[in-house]
Amino acid sequence: MSAQTELRSWVESANGHPDFPLANLPLGVFSLDGDAPRGGVAIGDYIFDLAAACDAGLFADAALEAARSAAASSLNAFFARGASARLALRTGLYELLGEHSAQRTRLQAMGEMLLKPMNQCQLHLPARVGDYTDFYVGIHHANNVGKLFRPDNPLLPNYKYVPIGYHGRASTIDVSGAPVRRPNGQTLPAGASEPVFGASKRLDYELELGIWIGPGNARGEAIPIGEAAAHVAGFCLLNDWSARDLQAWEYQPLGPFLSKSFATSVSPWVVLPEALAPFRCAQPPRPAGDPQPLPYLFDERDQQLGALDIELEVLLLTEAMRAQGLPAQRIALSSTQNMYWTVAQMVAHHSVNGCSLQPGDLFGSGTLSGPSADSCGSLLEVTEGGKRALELPSGETRTFLEDGDEIILKARCRREGYPSIGFGECRGRVLPASAAAAR
Numbered sequence: 001m002s003a004q005t006e007l008r009s010w011v012e013s014a015n016g017h018p019d020f021p022l023a024n025l026p027l028g029v030f031s032l033d034g035d036a037p038r039g040g041v042a043i044g045d046y047i048f049d050l051a052a053a054c055d056a057g058l059f060a061d062a063a064l065e066a067a068r069s070a071a072a073s074s075l076n077a078f079f080a081r082g083a084s085a086r087l088a089l090r091t092g093l094y095e096l097l098g099e100h101s102a103q104r105t106r107l108q109a110m111g112e113m114l115l116k117p118m119n120q121c122q123l124h125l126p127a128r129v130g131d132y133t134d135f136y137v138g139i140h141h142a143n144n145v146g147k148l149f150r151p152d153n154p155l156l157p158n159y160k161y162v163p164i165g166y167h168g169r170a171s172t173i174d175v176s177g178a179p180v181r182r183p184n185g186q187t188l189p190a191g192a193s194e195p196v197f198g199a200s201k202r203l204d205y206e207l208e209l210g211i212w213i214g215p216g217n218a219r220g221e222a223i224p225i226g227e228a229a230a231h232v233a234g235f236c237l238l239n240d241w242s243a244r245d246l247q248a249w250e251y252q253p254l255g256p257f258l259s260k261s262f263a264t265s266v267s268p269w270v271v272l273p274e275a276l277a278p279f280r281c282a283q284p285p286r287p288a289g290d291p292q293p294l295p296y297l298f299d300e301r302d303q304q305l306g307a308l309d310i311e312l313e314v315l316l317l318t319e320a321m322r323a324q325g326l327p328a329q330r331i332a333l334s335s336t337q338n339m340y341w342t343v344a345q346m347v348a349h350h351s352v353n354g355c356s357l358q359p360g361d362l363f364g365s366g367t368l369s370g371p372s373a374d375s376c377g378s379l380l381e382v383t384e385g386g387k388r389a390l391e392l393p394s395g396e397t398r399t400f401l402e403d404g405d406e407i408i409l410k411a412r413c414r415r416e417g418y419p420s421i422g423f424g425e426c427r428g429r430v431l432p433a434s435a436a437a438a439r
């Protein structure tokens with residue numbers, strides 16, 4: 001695609017925008033000045049108001065139907081419509097927002113009615129999440145964490161056969177910017193034989209890719225792997241906040257429970273699969289020599305697509321850094337290339353037993369650490385279980401998160417010859433535990 005010129009927009013701030021050029025067009029739900037939340041599209045420094053555009057008669061036919069469902073106060077109905085609605089909407093948006101739009105003069109005159117300054121808007125959770133499942137497909141994370149929790153048996157024998165996951169908690173999913181209260185719970189102090197109750201002392205983040213589910217399946221009807229892509233509505237950043245001391249005490253034999261159910265943060269913009277299509281790397285996600293997946297988990301086309309190629313970043317901003325005027329410090333740079341299982345394999349596996357997936361369900365990929373120390377997706381790994389403190393430009397050190405610390409996740413896709421696109425941010429700041437800890 002010689003798209004650099006074709007993909008220019010008359011919305012000037014979109015051209016060269018680090019996250020939201022015309023090639024991206026992610027969907028979200030926003031409100032302005034306390035008005036009703038509604039669907040919008042990020043373009044440069046603005047949000048294109050889909051309800052206002054529909055009311056102004058800017059869309060027709062399939063694009064109008066798609067825009068109407070994406071203009072609602074949640075994107076569930078739009079997700080349910082699948083790829084044809086996304087394509088119709090994207091085509092309509094290109095026609096309206098492209099540099100050579102036939103309607104450019106009219107749209108520019110409508111200015112403020114259609115384009116809302118993003119920095120004045122409030123962004124909401126883009127969909128009602130019915131169910132949330134967190135996978136474990138970051139193989140470096142699985143190895144690193146396995147070594148810490150189970151030194152004798154880090155990567156369990158099922159890992160290369162089953163996309164491992166646990167059922168998360170949908171009621172505590174927040175959009176970026178919502179604070180995260182340090183949880184209280186049971187922990188087993190080092191050397192003790194009985195647990196104590198109190199605020200977690202080992203609060204951590206997890207760098208993950210979020211996957212929004214589209215049409216989904218009826219109960220009892222598994223989604224074949226070759227059709228799995230049709231059930232993926234889009235992608236976001238996800239932080240699976242984790243209390244490692246609660247986790248270490250509670251997780252056997254059924255897996256994480258209260259150590260992860262107190263908060264999960266997601267970025268507000270849903271990056272559509274069509275926008276991500278160019279960003280794949282040739283390397284297949286499964287190294288040669290590893291066991292062949294069972295047939296329901298194998299699709300030649302899915303393997304040939306290669307791994308998603310999205311750069312992922314974690315930044316930390318402490319209160320002292322804020323007070324000293326220091327910028328957030330990057331503490332990890334990783335990539336979705338570290339996913340051992342593909343998104344299609346996750347969808348096929350999740351539904352193979354007849355479990356139904358529904359529009360607006362959310363998957364977490366699992367923590368996407370890379371192989372090196374500067375690409376770890378959690379503090380547990382960065383500090384080797386709290387043994388090696390992380391040094392910060394403020395002169396502070398961290399093993400786990402302190403109250404007031406803010407974690408910022410970012411993601412970007414780059415490829416020669418294509419405009420790069422970004423996901424925006426997923427932020428969360430730690431609040432002190434509630435007084436219940438004193439009881």
Ligand SMILES: O=C(O)/C=C/C(=O)CC(=O)CC(=O)O
Pocket residue numbers: 134135136137138141142145146149206240251256260365366367
């Ligand atoms: O017991 C373990 O090996 C570790 C489990 C997790 O940390 C669970 C989790 O959230 C998976 C992930 O993010 O990759």
Ligand SMILES: [Ca+2]
Pocket residue numbers: 134135206208240364366367
């Ligand atoms: Ca996780």
Ligand SMILES: [Mg+2]
Pocket residue numbers: 168239240241242260261262263264
């Ligand atoms: Mg969580």
